[in-house]
Amino acid sequence: MSENGSLRRGRPGYDQQGILDVAVAAFNQYGYDATSMGVLADRLGLSKSAIYHHFASKDEILDRALDTALGALEGVLEEAAHPELVDGAAPRRAADRLDHVLRGAVHVLVEKLPYVTLLLRVRGNTEVERRALARRRAFDKRVTALVSEAQAEGSLRSDIDVRVVERLLFGMINSIVEWYRPGGAEDADRLADDVIAIALDGLRMPTSNRVQELLG
Structure with missing residues (x-):
């Protein structure tokens, strides 16, 4: 989150909550262990570095x-x-x-x-x-x-x-x-x-x- 507590935004349409929703769907579909950051990046249409902007x-x-x-x-x-x-x-x-x-x-x-x-x-x-x-x-x-x-x-x-x-x-x-x-x-x-x-x-x-x- 930013200093004022609001959700950080990256590309339009993808804040932390949006990425989280997509990630949860992927974890449920493939299993947590089998879902790599690369898989999440593909589903989101983002680079892995863009995801790391929101989550470490x-x-x-x-x-x-x-x-x-x-x-x-x-x-x-x-x-x-x-x-x-x-x-x-x-x-x-x-x-x-x-x-x-x-x-x-x-x-x-x-x-x-x-x-x-x-x-x-x-x-x-x-x-x-x-x-x-x-x-x-x-x-x-x-x-x-x-x-x-x-x-x-x-x-x-x-x-x-x-x-x-x-x-x-x-x-x-x-x-x-x-x-x-x-x-x-x-x-x-x-x-x-x-x-x-x-x-x-x-x-x-x-x-x-x-x-x-x-x-x-």
């Missing part, structure tokens, strides 16, 4: 791409943890916060589909990838803790291990990258409703059971 290395491009996906997902968790910062509402039940995280994750996936697809393909072959995986694990742990809190408050059934619940929920959400196509019949809101209906509603504690538990 291919690793920096990957790091920026993975941070885009992870930052958006972490932002959803922060909104759930601090609902008063979002809509001024009082703190919500854990189950409501979990609902918010799942819906938000679906929106992130739809809005940043190529970036999340790349994130889900990371295997830890480089230091950049290992840092991304560590952030993913931290995200998963926070969601697991939220599931545990929802079980403890009696909102979710407690006969399923919290780690299994988290993996099943995000296994479903993450699988969306394999078949979802932008511009299809379902937008992000409808898709989030469907995920909640299939995944979370089946975990909710029936009202009669919650009353019995409260009465002892």
